[in-house]
Amino acid sequence: MHTETLNRLQHDHNFAVINRKGERRTRLVLVLTLLTMILEITTGMMFGSMALLADGWHMGTHVAAFMITLYAYRYSRAHAHDQTFAFSSGKVGVLGGFASSVALGVVALMMLVESGERILAPRIIQFDHALMVAGFGLFINFVCALLLKDSHQHGHSHDHAHGHVHHHDHNLKAAYFHVLADALTSVLAIIALYAGKQYGWNWLDPVMGIVGALIITRWSFSLMNETSPVLLDESIALKHKTAIKDVIENDADNRIADLHVWRVGPDHFAAIISVVSHHPKAPEYYKALLMQSQGLKRYGDGLRLAHITVEVHQCQGEDCEG
Structure with missing residues (x-):
């Protein structure tokens, strides 16, 4: 099953x-x-x-x-x-x-x-x-x-x-x-x-x-x-966080409620992302957005997100506008 x-x-x-x-x-x-x-x-x-x-x-x-x-x-x-x-x-x-x-x-x-x-x-x-x-x-x-x-x-x-x-x-x-x-x-x-x-x-x-x-x-x-x-699991630079937010939030009316990114290996990063949307899609959809983004492939030379966890919440009313 x-x-x-x-x-x-x-x-x-x-x-x-x-x-x-x-x-x-x-x-x-x-x-x-x-x-x-x-x-x-x-x-x-x-x-x-x-x-x-x-x-x-x-x-x-x-x-x-x-x-x-x-x-x-x-x-x-x-x-x-x-x-x-x-x-x-x-x-x-x-x-x-x-x-x-x-x-x-x-x-x-x-x-x-x-x-x-x-x-x-x-x-x-x-x-x-x-x-x-x-x-x-x-x-x-x-x-x-x-x-x-x-x-x-x-x-x-x-x-x-x-x-x-x-x-x-x-x-x-x-x-x-x-x-x-x-x-x-x-x-x-x-x-x-x-x-x-x-x-x-x-x-x-x-x-x-x-x-x-x-x-x-x-x-x-x-x-x-x-x-x-x-x-010490220091987070990534602000510009990389901004890049991740832009990828998600520029698609439809999505908003990121919570975001954590940290290094899990010499060359790899993990991310936990909480997405809020009026019309939510499956987590795989948002993962695909991030993996397809050219600007997120390497850290320093870019960012490699090797382990992504996405939770999706449907927004009711006008809570997630703006």
Whole structure:
């Protein structure tokens, strides 16, 4: 009884990102980054280079971020089709990104404190050895960047209305830019070490450590600002709400009594809409209006409404005029 209608009305709640190629490459990048981190931290302490030590700690933050990324991939895949979450495991990666941003802030603070101590109490630096290790670290960053460059473009998530939709893997894209930031820190370390060796500017080494810490801090706040609104179900921008209202209210005498839109995955949004009309139609009619609207297909580049719930009320008298 009602089987056909039930099947038509049920939503697919799988909004998790599946990117096996990206997952494999992230695992390889994790191993390379971990080995380089150990090498740079060890040699930074041995040779007295704060810039090299800072670069090693910066790579350590990437190790943590990559481990979180891999865990998020595996956890999301394991819970993609069960009832653990109301709207699938699409936000697991977002939570991991927020955790990484907090860890980055702590590491940046440690680097600032250590660099300040090195400015007040300079140490002897073995420039040749430190330069060699810093150059190796930059090479590893370059390899990791190549591995992650295109992988984030081959992920997909499931859209209940359109099947599998290819889009950018935002978590892996963040990891890619994280590697680029680490490469920049390596460049700063090399500049500081070279200047110290050639011109005796030993003070530049801890200064570059501070610069590296500021870069990490800025990335940390950027990631925190990007992930926290998603975790807190922040609503969409007013212009997108207005666009949704215009699509519905420009059709006949419809009025929207209540509207809620929030992110349910890295690239998908859910909407609950209450419509009032003198001549109401079936909810599928209003859903079709929204899905056909070109201006609502992507958020940022537009808006993708992947899960729409519409309740319809018939208006009596003159209550919904105007």
